[in-house]
Amino acid sequence: MKKTSFSIVIAGNMNPAIHHPAWYAAGDLPWFAEEARQSDSDDVLLVTVQASRFKTSNYVIQCTQGVWQITTTSSDATVQGRAVELAASTFARLHETPVTAFGLNAEYRGELSASATDLTRAAGLLKAPPNSGFRAFSFSEKIESIEVSDVRLVRVLNLMVTADQQPAVIQSNLDHRIELPEGASHFELGELLREAVNSLAMVDSRAQDMLNPSA
Numbered sequence: 694m695k696k697t698s699f700s701i702v703i704a705g706n707m708n709p710a711i712h713h714p715a716w717y718a719a720g721d722l723p724w725f726a727e728e729a730r731q732s733d734s735d736d737v738l739l740v741t742v743q744a745s746r747f748k749t750s751n752y753v754i755q756c757t758q759g760v761w762q763i764t765t766t767s768s769d770a771t772v773q774g775r776a777v778e779l780a781a782s783t784f785a786r787l788h789e790t791p792v793t794a795f796g797l798n799a800e801y802r803g804e805l806s807a808s809a810t811d812l813t814r815a816a817g818l819l820k821a822p823p824n825s826g827f828r829a830f831s832f833s834e835k836i837e838s839i840e841v842s843d844v845r846l847v848r849v850l851n852l853m854v855t856a857d858q859q860p861a862v863i864q865s866n867l868d869h870r871i872e873l874p875e876g877a878s879h880f881e882l883g884e885l886l887r888e889a890v891n892s893l894a895m896v897d898s899r900a901q902d903m904l905n906p907s908a
Contacts, residue, residue, distance in 0.1 A: 696897070698800040699773040700764035701780045701886070705792035709745040709756040717754075722782050724775070728752070752776065777890055781883030792882055797867045797889060799896065802860040803904030841888050844880045845872040848892065854903065863903060865896045 717729040728749040739746045746755040751772050753764045761783070763776050784790060833851045840846075851866040869889055873880065 697802050698766045700798045702796045703761045704794040710742045712745040712756040713740045784882040794870045799865045801863040801900040863900050
């Protein structure tokens with residue numbers, strides 16, 4: 694089983710024009726500052742007040758007026774972990790940006806057994822309806838609400854499985870709605886992101902239960 698892509702999506706009131714490689718090159722993460730400096734001009738696909746998008750050797754960063762997103766298609770755990778570090782650093786610098794929610798998205802690929810027994814087992818792990826055909830189905834589940842430094846995170850896990858191809862594909866979205874105490878307006882997004890990442894182990898475990906771990 695491989696986690697073949699990972700992304701972080703942050704919803705709020707964004708200013709896309711800020712998100713140019715030069716802004717990141719002046720940031721406080723030396724490893725990404727170097728990536729941003731080395732980003733070819735051809736990879737700066739768009740930087741306007743409505744939307745921005747650029748690519749480095751490991752990441753694609755894009756921003757609209759409502760959403761900021763970082764994506765990597767590397768299966769390297771270090772590269773995926775650094776995406777969280779970069780998101781936290783970005784919004785520490787943009788600490789006055791209103792943020793209302795964020796999501797952690799992952800895609801897993803691996804071999805599913807062709808036997809009906811194993812496909813039934815996979816569907817059961819997702820609580821899929823019996824008439825789903827076990828070929829392509831989705832499932833949404835509210836996991837929990839937790840408190841992190843007086844901020845409530847309401848978590849919802851969405852999983853979609855496509856088993857009519859090999860390797861099979863599992864797409865997960867771990868959504869977090871941010872609820873602030875009355876009168877509060879500021880919080881440390883990096884702290885919330887790091888806490889949320891701890892839940893990815895649960896998502897990884899579910900994916901591993903459905904995919905052949907040796908694939």
